Amino acid sequence: MEVIFSMAIGVLAGAGIYLLLRPRSFQVIMGLSLLSYAVNLFIFGMGRLATGAVPVLNGGVEGATYTDPVPQALVLTAIVIGFAVTALFLVVLLAARGLAGTDHVDSHEPEQE
Amino acid sequence: MSTHLPILPVLLPLLAGALLLLMRESGHGARALLAVLATLAQLGVALLLVAGTPGSPDTPTSAGIRVYALGGWPAPFGIVLVVDRLAGFMLSLTAILGLAAMIYALARWERAGSHFLPLFQFLLMGLNGAFLTGDLFNLFVFFEILLAASYGLALHGSGRMRVRAGLHYIVINLVASLVFLIAAALIYGLTGTLNMAEVAQRMPQLDADLRGLFDLAVFLLGLVFLVKAAAWPLNFWLPATYAAAAAPVGGVFALLTKVGIYGLLRISTLFGQDAAPAPFQGEWLFHFGLITLAVASLGVLSVQKLDRLAGFMILLSSGLLLAAFGFSGTRLTGPGLYYLASSVLGGGALFMLVELAERNRVPGNDFLAVSAEAFGLPDGEESPLAEETAGVAIPAAMAFLGLAFITCAVVLAGLPPFSGFVAKFALLRAALMTPGPQAWLFFAALLLSGLAGLIALSRLGIRVFWDRERPVPRLQLLEAGPVAALLLLCMLLAFGAGPALVWFETAATALHDSGTYIRAVLPTDAGVPP
Numbered sequence: 152m153e154v155i156f157s158m159a160i161g162v163l164a165g166a167g168i169y170l171l172l173r174p175r176s177f178q179v180i181m182g183l184s185l186l187s188y189a190v191n192l193f194i195f196g197m198g199r200l201a202t203g204a205v206p207v208l209n210g211g212v213e214g215a216t217y218t219d220p221v222p223q224a225l226v227l228t229a230i231v232i233g234f235a236v237t238a239l240f241l242v243v244l245l246a247a248r249g250l251a252g253t254d255h256v257d258s259h260e261p262e263q264e
Numbered sequence: 265m266s267t268h269l270p271i272l273p274v275l276l277p278l279l280a281g282a283l284l285l286l287m288r289e290s291g292h293g294a295r296a297l298l299a300v301l302a303t304l305a306q307l308g309v310a311l312l313l314v315a316g317t318p319g320s321p322d323t324p325t326s327a328g329i330r331v332y333a334l335g336g337w338p339a340p341f342g343i344v345l346v347v348d349r350l351a352g353f354m355l356s357l358t359a360i361l362g363l364a365a366m367i368y369a370l371a372r373w374e375r376a377g378s379h380f381l382p383l384f385q386f387l388l389m390g391l392n393g394a395f396l397t398g399d400l401f402n403l404f405v406f407f408e409i410l411l412a413a414s415y416g417l418a419l420h421g422s423g424r425m426r427v428r429a430g431l432h433y434i435v436i437n438l439v440a441s442l443v444f445l446i447a448a449a450l451i452y453g454l455t456g457t458l459n460m461a462e463v464a465q466r467m468p469q470l471d472a473d474l475r476g477l478f479d480l481a482v483f484l485l486g487l488v489f490l491v492k493a494a495a496w497p498l499n500f501w502l503p504a505t506y507a508a509a510a511a512p513v514g515g516v517f518a519l520l521t522k523v524g525i526y527g528l529l530r531i532s533t534l535f536g537q538d539a540a541p542a543p544f545q546g547e548w549l550f551h552f553g554l555i556t557l558a559v560a561s562l563g564v565l566s567v568q569k570l571d572r573l574a575g576f577m578i579l580l581s582s583g584l585l586l587a588a589f590g591f592s593g594t595r596l597t598g599p600g601l602y603y604l605a606s607s608v609l610g611g612g613a614l615f616m617l618v619e620l621a622e623r624n625r626v627p628g629n630d631f632l633a634v635s636a637e638a639f640g641l642p643d644g645e646e647s648p649l650a651e652e653t654a655g656v657a658i659p660a661a662m663a664f665l666g667l668a669f670i671t672c673a674v675v676l677a678g679l680p681p682f683s684g685f686v687a688k689f690a691l692l693r694a695a696l697m698t699p700g701p702q703a704w705l706f707f708a709a710l711l712l713s714g715l716a717g718l719i720a721l722s723r724l725g726i727r728v729f730w731d732r733e734r735p736v737p738r739l740q741l742l743e744a745g746p747v748a749a750l751l752l753l754c755m756l757l758a759f760g761a762g763p764a765l766v767w768f769e770t771a772a773t774a775l776h777d778s779g780t781y782i783r784a785v786l787p788t789d790a791g792v793p794p
Binding site for chain 2: 176179190193197198225229236244246247257
């Protein structure tokens with residue numbers, strides 16, 4: 152499971168970084184989204200992977216079979232913040248597109264060679 | 265009441281900002297009053313925290329460190345706010361600069377767009393929280409709050425230049441935030457805690473193979489702070505963003521880079537003791553500071569416009585601070601903090617001054633004209649372009665501007681008799697006490713960068729202030745007052761240099777004494793072997 156999980160993170164992060172370096176602002180925002188998925192999964196993985204384990208200790212659960220709830224809370228916070236900031240970025244992106252008339256990240260098309 | 269003092273710098277701007285959001289945009293007077301009162305209250309609280317209130321039974325005040333457990337949960341489990349001298353000092357600096365920039369903005373900039381005042385309060389909240397918190401993930405959250413507010417403020421007034429610069433600024437900071445998350449998660453995964461004091465406590469007990477990962481995590485964290493502090497080569501976003509931002513926003517952004525410096529100081533003192541993580545061993549921070557200084561010096565010499573110059577001056581001070589804090593040994597920390605205060609006050613004043621001086625130039629007015637149109641500001645009394653501006657205009661505007669500019673230049677370039685000189689002198693003196701090639705490098709870099717700053721400031725100053733064809737700008741008391749107050753504070757800092765330096769020295773000693781910090785946050789060493 153760990154191998155598949157880490158490969159998923161790697162693919163997401165790789166695709167995200169590639170898109171982040173592209174010249175169009177839409178590609179940049181897709182790249183940021185993919186990258187933040189990768190990071191969220193990574194935070195989740197930092198609580199160690201476990202299947203069928205409960206996050207909250209109750210009376211009948213032995214200590215060894217629970218999964219760490221703290222990274223889950225962190226992921227939740229990170230998702231909410233990431234979502235809000237992405238929405239804000241989307242607005243700025245649209246404003247830049249509207250003001251400049253192009254979706255290039257530098258607000259002007261590069262000279263054709 | 266005094267028990268809950270440390271939470272007030274977070275709560276006050278939050279409440280004020282929320283109230284300001286609910287109030288009508290048209291009620292300028294009431295909104296302005298609320299915002300000014302809230303910021304004044306923050307200043308009061310910050311000063312009270314600096315002064316300390318020994319004798320109150322509920323606060324564990326050991327060695328001037330005050331710990332506030334949110335919700336009453338003790339340290340390793342709950343989130344704590346920690347006020348030591350450095351945090352108190354940064355809080356006061358935030359409140360002073362925030363108050364000045366906000367009063368300045370009330371004169372006209374506040375009306376160049378919507379929601380300036382609430383965003384400003386949220387920015388202050390993020391800054392205060394970042395200085396106070398003792399929890400790594402909480403630090404991330406406060407960083408996000410201050411960044412989200414700063415995105416809004418950077419775009420304040422709209423216009424093509426601002427949106428373009430803002431786009432780059434947001435992307436850079438979003439990526440930096442993701443790196444921050446990776447670092448925080450790694451540190452949690454390795455040490456099982458996010459409390460900075462507890463991380464510092466558990467760090468030496470890590471196995472050798474895990475230790476490498478931990479070093480990597482701290483390196484990533486340092487990288488994020490270096491982006492915020494605008495260290496070379498992570499600083500190409502700064503001059504464009506700061507130059508495009510509205511003047512009062514640029515003024516308060518002068519402090520934003522110092523958040524990165526603060527973060528670096530905090531983690532390097534906490535995680536950098538005896539068995540330091542790899543990122544804080546060696547001299548690389550010092551050399552990157554020197555390169556930043558060199559780039560910024562070339563930058564100030566190359567720019568043609570005052571607003572870009574102000575951005576590069578911020579870069580210059582960042583580079584100098586990085587070099588000072590990266591200097592081997594801890595002797596430069598105290599004078600470094602003094603320089604931080606001086607450069608933040610001077611830099612903030614410069615941003616506002618530049619806008620006042622450049623106001624009548626056509627390019628500078630483009631943005632204002634566009635935004636005035638977009639937001640339907642009425643022509644006549646309130647229009648920024650009108651001859652008749654509302655408020656009290658002060659006489660001898662050009663004389664005031666010239667005088668203020670000279671003072672600003674003297675403070676930033678580090679000439680006598682103001683605080684910049686005292687700061688640089690103290691830095692040089694401390695550096696030369698530890699002889700070696702590093703001291704001489706620092707010596708040369710500091711003097712050369714000061715020279716570059718002086719040349720650039722006087723060259724552009726001559727062009728702006730001795731230009732006969734330039735119409736005399738009208739100044740309002742609301743705009744001139746904050747600039748004058750900031751410069752006056754620089755002078756006070758110079759006149760009280762003796763006590764101030766002693767105070768900063770004590771703050772630096774307390775900062776480097778991480779054992780006391782850890783003991784104050786985690787009073788009982790329960791569960792941790794000695």
